[in-house]
Amino acid sequence: MAQAQKITPRAKDFSEWYNDVVMQAELADHSPVRGCMVIRPHGYRVWELMQRALDDMFKATGHQNAYFPLFIPMSFLAREAEHVEGFAKEVALVTHTRLKATGKSGAQAVTPDPESALEEPLVVRPTSETIIYAMFAKWIQSYRDLPVLLNQWCNIVRWEFRTRLFLRTTEFLWQEGHTAHATEAEAEAEARQMLGVYRTFQEQWMAMPVITGRKTESEKFAGALRTYALEALMQDNKALQAGTSHNLGQNFAKAFNVQYQTAAGGLEYVWNTSWGVSTRMIGGLVMTHSDDNGLVCPPKLAPVQVVVVPIWKSDQEKSQVSGVGGQVKAELERAGIRVEFDTRENLKPGAKYFEWEAKGVPLRLEIGPRDVAAGQVMTARRVGGKAPAKLEGIAKTVTAALEEIQAGMFKTARDRREASSIRGVTKQQFIDFMKGAGGFAYGGFCGSGACEAEIKQQTAATVRVLPDPDFRSPEAPKTCMWCGQPSVAEAVWAQAY
RNA sequence: CGGGGCGUAGCGCAGUCCGGUAGCGCGUCUGGUUUGGGACCAGAAGGUCCCGGGUUCAAAUCCCGGCGCCCCGACCA
Structure with a gap:
């Protein structure tokens, strides 16, 4: 009930509109803890429907669910240099195991008991690579034990500066797949396969068109060899990363000593992948389809159809x-x-x-x-x-x-995305585009981090992906749209969430 | 961490400039009449005016100090 409030029109203030839609659809609410949200029954039902569809697809591709702990020894995070660098700024720590009454009142009534300080603090998982691969090291001895194909549904915590319902909250729900393989080729195939699973889900269930592709060095996951991602274009023409899949190479295998004996009797490190999507997708769903009257939900994920x-x-x-x-x-x-x-x-x-x-x-x-x-x-x-x-x-x-509505929503969203995309941009077009309405800009890219940084600095746009063949322009660009050097890959830029 | 806005009934707000003991709309409850795009009438309940100090006969209002939230930017899924 309580329907008398107006939803702020998209054209007036997109952020306010988003908040209004989420609140009035009763998807979520702000919690007393800053940056955290309560997912309300209507929103949680959407998540359950997402989970069910994805979980079926994970099972169909041979994965099993497991559960690993929320707490990770602080030292584990430090074992992979890039990984710790990537997460150090946003981990929550558990340092004490009990409280002590102070005799004061109010918020000061209790304080951490100094006697109970942990010798080694625990981090609240920002992601579970470290603890999972520590366990893989125990479980994997032989090539006969491979591949290991696991997934877990859980919550994770990343201490963010600025948060938004579903899009970026301190705690959120997701799934993280973690696999171990005997060869690099197998791991690569797994990472690509799961990217494909996500694409199918996002296109067919969420009716949300995505571009898949590879992340550049500066955008890849901390500790990965290669990161693949799915990028969707929201109604304000900002890109949303809707999922990622990583080929972790042997980085974590080496850090956690995950080795197996080969058929020939040698000892090798395994090749790992990890991949995840989160409740952020609900934010993507809202910003892809909804209008000034509220939520528009694709039938397949609608709690009430x-x-x-x-x-x-x-x-x-x-x-x-x-x-x-x-x-x-x-x-x-x-x-x-x-x-x-x-x-x-x-x-x-x-x-x-x-x-x-x-x-x-x-x-x-x-x-x-x-x-x-x-x-x-x-x-x-x-x-x-x-x-x-x-x-x-x-x-x-x-x-x-319902089937017609589902199909129609995908088509509408894809048409909108295409109308907000430009291909074969020149530098000047690019600058004007990003300064104006914005959207996906396809152009040649020299591959240099310096160019990337300069583009970001001047236009706030980043390389979202180096697109997969399905999404590339008919003709490969020859030169970098920014510096004019030879292009090593076509890139898709956008301002992003 | 910078810039902006805000904190008064469940929600949205007025009242603050110019001090006099709190009000409006929506919602809620009771009864009745209603129902093809947000019903109406009558009655009722509901408030530490974010917190702490100060000034004053008197503070939502003035002064000092905190806390919290939202939006925008830097950082990030």
């Missing part, structure tokens, strides 16, 4: 439409559709419409006396118009409509 709203005047009409509404609900449920029958009597139908629209329900069925008489319901799409539908075969009609 269909809402049935009865309309009546007299008691007789009420019992009539309620009967039909109940039947429709039951029939849709039998067809596996997530449906809500909104029988609340204290709200007028219009108020219900606004509420369910803010919550992103893709399809609404209105049933009034006139519909009952005509053997039909009125269908109203969250995005798109109203049309009557025969009661007979309603489940089929609705299923088809």
